[in-house]
Amino acid sequence: MMNKKISVGYSGSEEDMDKLLASSDCLYSIYTGGLAGKIAGGRPHYLKSLDTLAQKCEKAHKIGVKYEIALNAPCGLELKSNKEWWDDIKRYLRELEDCGVDYIIASHPFIMQSVKENTDMKVVASTICEIMTPRAAEYYESLGADVIIPSMNVNFDLETLEVMGNNLKNATLRIMVNEHCLGDCPWRRFHHNHYSHHNEEFEYHVNCKTQFLNNPYLLLTNNFIRPEDLKRYEKITCEFKIVGRLTPIDDLIEIVKAYTNESYDGNSVKLFDLGLSKHFYISNASLDQLFEKKAACDKLCHSCRYCMNLWESNDTVIAAE
Numbered sequence: 001m002m003n004k005k006i007s008v009g010y011s012g013s014e015e016d017m018d019k020l021l022a023s024s025d026c027l028y029s030i031y032t033g034g035l036a037g038k039i040a041g042g043r044p045h046y047l048k049s050l051d052t053l054a055q056k057c058e059k060a061h062k063i064g065v066k067y068e069i070a071l072n073a074p075c076g077l078e079l080k081s082n083k084e085w086w087d088d089i090k091r092y093l094r095e096l097e098d099c100g101v102d103y104i105i106a107s108h109p110f111i112m113q114s115v116k117e118n119t120d121m122k123v124v125a126s127t128i129c130e131i132m133t134p135r136a137a138e139y140y141e142s143l144g145a146d147v148i149i150p151s152m153n154v155n156f157d158l159e160t161l162e163v164m165g166n167n168l169k170n171a172t173l174r175i176m177v178n179e180h181c182l183g184d185c186p187w188r189r190f191h192h193n194h195y196s197h198h199n200e201e202f203e204y205h206v207n208c209k210t211q212f213l214n215n216p217y218l219l220l221t222n223n224f225i226r227p228e229d230l231k232r233y234e235k236i237t238c239e240f241k242i243v244g245r246l247t248p249i250d251d252l253i254e255i256v257k258a259y260t261n262e263s264y265d266g267n268s269v270k271l272f273d274l275g276l277s278k279h280f281y282i283s284n285a286s287l288d289q290l291f292e293k294k295a296a297c298d299k300l301c302h303s304c305r306y307c308m309n310l311w312e313s314n315d316t317v318i319a320a321e
Contacts, residue, residue, distance in 0.1 A: 031068035040073035057100030116144035152223035
């Protein structure tokens with residue numbers, strides 16, 4: 001197995017954190033949302049106060065795990081001319097640093113620059129930035145990103161990812177492995193914009209969920225990377241991100257262990273969408289040939305039909321009871 005650094009999102013609760021910290025020797029960092037009412041993040045999940053954040057950071061640091069806070073709203077920021085608002089954000093960032101936070105996950109360049117100008121914390125460029133080319137990655141590194149999470153839509157473009165990583169001066173790539181979005185999801189950017197202003201998200205989720213329910217082969221065309229395929233990224237990076245802020249902790253630990261062991265014997269859907277895993281079962285062991293197909297995919301599903309045919313194969317994919 002490769003020498004991995006795994007970053008995992010979690011609920012923010014201390015009980016969940018204790019379980020997560022004991023789940024894997026490959027755990028590099030854990031992350032959760034920031035303070036409610038400040039800067040929004042990529043999930044409607046926030047801390048009520050900073051009272052226990054320092055204790056959580058200290059507990060993680062004692063076993064060599066970094067602590068990250070997601071402030072990755074793509075909009076909702078005030079103009080820089082609003083000095084009062086930005087002075088408050090600068091104080092907030094310093095408070096996070098004083099608590100022991102190591103990294104800020106951001107998508108807006110203004111937040112990245114403010115972190116770099118006012119603290120010694122490191123910056124993770126969120127996948128919300130939709131970084132898909134080496135040039136885009138270079139831009140974000142110049143803005144202060146120490147870690148870059150490429151768009152999930154290039155997860156299977158190994159050539160682009162390798163060139164992207166090789167052209168960075170100091171920043172590293174971190175690949176997100178288990179996001180549940182549709183491949184090339186038409187609602188995604190608007191969903192994240194909505195998150196910047198509201199916590200209710202049903203009207204967005206219902207669209208992509210309906211697509212999956214009506215066209216289950218799309219469960220095979222999304223950007224989910226199987227644990228067994230992490231080794232294919234060895235020339236690109238050793239850093240991987242697991243989505244988990246809204247995932248029940250026992251299910252999250254099962255996912256973390258699967259990626260730690262680079263092996264999973266069960267329903268592959270459970271690794272990226274617990275809700276849909278109650279409706280559909282796709283044997284992970286049956287997907288050994290899927291990576292090569294997706295790496296060479298032209299994304300013209302109705303002419304290719306590989307994933308459609310795979311879905312229709314009864315001995316490979318079945319609907320859950």
